[in-house]
Amino acid sequence: LNRRLAEFGTTIFAEMSALALRTGSINLGQGFPDTDGPEEVREAAVRALRDGRGNQYPPGPGVPELRAAVAAHQKRRYGLTVDPDTEVLVTAGATEAIAAALLALVEPGDEVIALEPYYDSYAACIAMAGGARVPVTLRPREGRFHLDLDELRDAVTDRTRLLLLNTPHNPTGTVLTRGELAAIAELAVERDLLVVTDEVYEHLVFDDAEHIPLATFPGMRDRTVTISSAGKTFSFTGWKVGWITANGPLVSAVRTAKQYLTYVSAGPFQYAIAEALRLPDSYFDGFRADLHRKRDLLGDGLRAAGFEVYQPQGTYFITTDITPFGEKDAHAFCRALPERCGVVAVPNSVFYDDPDAGRSQVRFTFCKRDDVLHEAADRLHRMAP
Ligand code: PMP
Numbered sequence: 001l002n003r004r005l006a007e008f009g010t011t012i013f014a015e016m017s018a019l020a021l022r023t024g025s026i027n028l029g030q031g032f033p034d035t036d037g038p039e040e041v042r043e044a045a046v047r048a049l050r051d052g053r054g055n056q057y058p059p060g061p062g063v064p065e066l067r068a069a070v071a072a073h074q075k076r077r078y079g080l081t082v083d084p085d086t087e088v089l090v091t092a093g094a095t096e097a098i099a100a101a102l103l104a105l106v107e108p109g110d111e112v113i114a115l116e117p118y119y120d121s122y123a124a125c126i127a128m129a130g131g132a133r134v135p136v137t138l139r140p141r142e143g144r145f146h147l148d149l150d151e152l153r154d155a156v157t158d159r160t161r162l163l164l165l166n167t168p169h170n171p172t173g174t175v176l177t178r179g180e181l182a183a184i185a186e187l188a189v190e191r192d193l194l195v196v197t198d199e200v201y202e203h204l205v206f207d208d209a210e211h212i213p214l215a216t217f218p219g220m221r222d223r224t225v226t227i228s229s230a231g232k233t234f235s236f237t238g239w240k241v242g243w244i245t246a247n248g249p250l251v252s253a254v255r256t257a258k259q260y261l262t263y264v265s266a267g268p269f270q271y272a273i274a275e276a277l278r279l280p281d282s283y284f285d286g287f288r289a290d291l292h293r294k295r296d297l298l299g300d301g302l303r304a305a306g307f308e309v310y311q312p313q314g315t316y317f318i319t320t321d322i323t324p325f326g327e328k329d330a331h332a333f334c335r336a337l338p339e340r341c342g343v344v345a346v347p348n349s350v351f352y353d354d355p356d357a358g359r360s361q362v363r364f365t366f367c368k369r370d371d372v373l374h375e376a377a378d379r380l381h382r383m384a385p
């Protein structure tokens with residue numbers, strides 16, 4: 001392994017999902033639903049396969065049907081006008097979008113600011129691009145995680161090239177507010193920064209939280225690369241269909257990198273996701289309401305079991321603190337959890353540059369069937385502190 005990647009071994013998700021399989025535990029670690037997405041979308045994929053749509057290399061930027069559907073979705077949900085021919089790029093999941101964007105836009109030595117705790121691929125992709133990662137830490141206050149705008153401002157230097165944002169935020173569940181996003185936009189304009197914003201949980205916001213794409217703020221349309229994914233919105237994480245929207249020159253830059261990573265993304269699923277994006281609002285509302293209920297179900301269970309719970313306003317994750325158990329090492333806690341009660345979770349410590357910062361944080365996902373969440377809550381309750 002070269003020096004750029006030396007610090008990155010196996011991802012925590014692979015480690016913890018393997019542990020769940022090995023021990024037969026309930027896997028609340030890796031975030032993937034245990035119920036597949038809509039039947040009609042699966043049927044659309046079968047039809048595409050059968051009709052020979054996408055069985056050979058599809059167009060590099062993505063099939064026109066999907067690019068049009070992405071553009072229509074941005075218009076319908078956010079009033080954003082996006083040209084499907086020049087301002088959309090289909091990627092192999094959001095993961096490839098993140099990699100291609102960083103490889104295309106970061107010069108070796110550039111500083112990239114990322115919210116910490118950060119999704120693990122951010123650190124690895126910044127490193128592969130030869131960039132220097134500068135974390136700005138979200139800190140818990142009054143039961144949830146907050147961004148300190150002064151810290152963000154102070155993190156910008158003359159070498160800062162890019163802000164790598166994520167809202168709704170994995171793993172904390174924080175959703176950046178209109179005020180926070182406006183301040184970030186002002187900073188980006190003032191310091192002439194590009195922003196890559198990972199909005200894969202755009203449809204998963206709860207209570208009175210609202211997801212507002214950063215690209216809708218003044219001055220941001222031409223300096224923002226917005227990333228999303230069908231994996232999260234339609235519960236098809238195995239299909240690996242993601243996309244970016246940005247202005248023409250930025251899309252063209254990211255496309256250059258994508259060409260040499262995967263060349264194109266798999267064809268038939270793109271046609272199916274084009275249909276998924278055109279589902280009526282009732283689909284998106286129903287999905288959100290379902291996960292809202294599951295958040296409360298698991299949150300109540302975790303509280304009853306003795307965890308300190310940071311209430312998420314978005315995503316399908318809950319970050320907890322294990323201090324009430326008299327434990328301080330999240331990674332050790334997660335390795336022992338299957339033996340203790342047959343549940344798998346993920347330690348947030350791996351999402352920090354300084355593991356001490358997240359030492360006592362453990363993340364659970366609630367994108368599981370109600371009976372699975374009930375059973376997990378019962379098991380955790382039995383080992384209460
Ligand atoms: N970004 C974030 C914040 C995520 O949580 C995930 C999925 N776990 C991804 C990107 C990757 O998405 P995909 O599966 O579409 O590659």
Ligand code: GLN
Pocket residue numbers: 011013014029030031032170
């Ligand atoms: N995004 C999912 C999570 O945070 C998992 C994705 C992955 O395994 N890379 O759990």
